[in-house]
Amino acid sequence: MDRWACINAADFALQVLLRTHPQWRQEPAALLDRDHPQGKLVGLNMAARQAGLHSGMRYGEALALLPALRAGTIAHEEVEAVADAIARVLCDYAPQVERHEEIAGLFWLNASGLSKLYPSWRLWAEPLRNRLKERFEIRVTLVVGFRRALTYVIARTSRSSGAFDTPEAEILAAREAPLSELDLSRSDRELLAHLNLRTLSDLLALPARGLKRRLSPALVELYHQARGDRELPIRPFRIEEPTRASQHLDYAERDTHRLLFLIKGHLHPLLQRLEQANDKLVALELHFELERHPALTERVEPAQPTLDALTLSDLIRLQLERLELPAGVTQVTLTAHSEKARSEQLRLFMGSDEPAARDMDAANRALARLRAQFGVEAVQRVRLRQAHLPEGRFLLEPFDALPLPTASALSVSQAVRRFYPTPLRLRGLPQARKREGPHTICGGWWVRELHRDYHLIATHDHRLLWVFYDHRRHRWYVHAEF
């Protein structure tokens, strides 16, 4: 089972400001959005709050109430730099670390499998908190739970750290979280107050139906994440800058074979650099500067993080074979994107499941070869969706990795038709042995008016055609066939 730790540094920007003014810690202190009497208070320490100040107040107004108030501003870059430094330190404690993209001072650690190394979560979490406090003078709340969204809710609203032993305990604690302390917009807060929704439990008590029409997208997202319908997207923190190698050519090279050998010459040193940094390559970007033409960028992605030059050379060769250069290449730049958290490490930590009968890594390697040879759009998968028109009821979309199938039991064995997304025009309607319909689909007058009468036609040669009459074009089409 997945274990996640969420680390929240409350009023992170203010804590960073107080690092530069340690003498302010004992006094009422505030963070301003700009250094001006009309500047607003955006962060307050406990002493300032106790003195009656609150966020959003003007600096001049606050100073009139509390002359001893210490206030200052801090550059966004400085706050980001401290957050990055903390993320680097956190990499020593877990194989996968994430930094929230918008909220500085909010981090997740993938703690799956660490229970095998630490008999108690306290033994893992306490040194971590102490190190952050000693090195950065930042106080944090650390929550170890099972779901990223719930650990976020609890860490953001709670003042005490802890670990949950069961998912049920985590859900119970999250349900008590006050919504007013979450990172919601002012209008959302006002709406929640108006609806008398105080805690997450109140929000979850709402029926899911019609929620989109009544609440903002942010609140709907929070609702679904808290219910477990969706999970926060994973965005790992990357320490290293992409590794690059570049070569300027004295002549314009058009031959892809010679280009391949030129790239291979740079590939080995590039992989050596990654190996020295204990990283693996997840994607290789090939940037070609062309003579009197716009530059071209190709991306090669192996099925799994690798340092195998042979696999990469093969993928590059396949990709270059289908590349049509409109002009000669004058400069080649290789950019290697690497991964800090290695999948093998994570698998080791999580304790892998039963080995699969088929090698999924090999399947993904084969698909990566197909992508390289026929293009990314050649390898897709189906996504079903709700739509008015038959052709809109599914979508083909590219994907990264093929999981092991988990097919569910057969419920209905319905015949599957062969479908023509672009309907085939019928010159004449075939003679029907039996006919069913019409089933009418119409609408779309606001964009492109549509009126189709669908019929199922059983022909004399035992075919079952799904045809429609387009009232706009006054023509018959075959849309599918059984």
Add this chain to the structure above:
Amino acid sequence: MASLISLPHIQRATELERRESEARWDLSTLKGKLSELSGQSAAGVSVALRLIAQTQRGGEPAAWIGSTSRLFYPPDAVGWGIDWEALPIIGLGDARQAARAADKLLRSGAFGLVVVDLPPRAFVPAPLLGRLMHLAETHRSALLFLTQKPSTEDSLSSLIALRAQASWASVDARQLRAQLDIIKDKRRGPGHQHLEDYHGPLGLH
């Protein structure tokens, strides 16, 4: 002298085999060989999707190779329990390219079933089919070609071990019965038949 085979108590080996496994058209029969499912209707599509669901239920990946301009209709197959996340659709309309893609997938040894939906009048070179046969045998994978042709036309190649002609035995909008006439079976001999019942479309969709 009377032929031994004509005697009533002596049976051909192919007849014995047929009795043991009564013309099954499932994954275990198709594994390790090249098969062809031809037909003028689209009955073969339902049969192929059933095989994909069966492969996935066995914990093995399956893949579909074919043109996206004449694909199966996924909303129909919702009741099959297919894991769409784990079914790669390789959108290639050209028969040779499709066969080459199948070669790459089978070579990985990771797929239990690869369905290649060929366009009408498709041709796949014999050396390529020879490689595919060898790979299917080595990795115990099933490679199924879907073709559009009448039963009187030849199979894709002499390397096809099993060929069935799919048609609808009864065409009722509510209940469809697929009939698979085995017209080539290198192991059991041709001539047997297999029937599968499917529900017809519910309402419009």
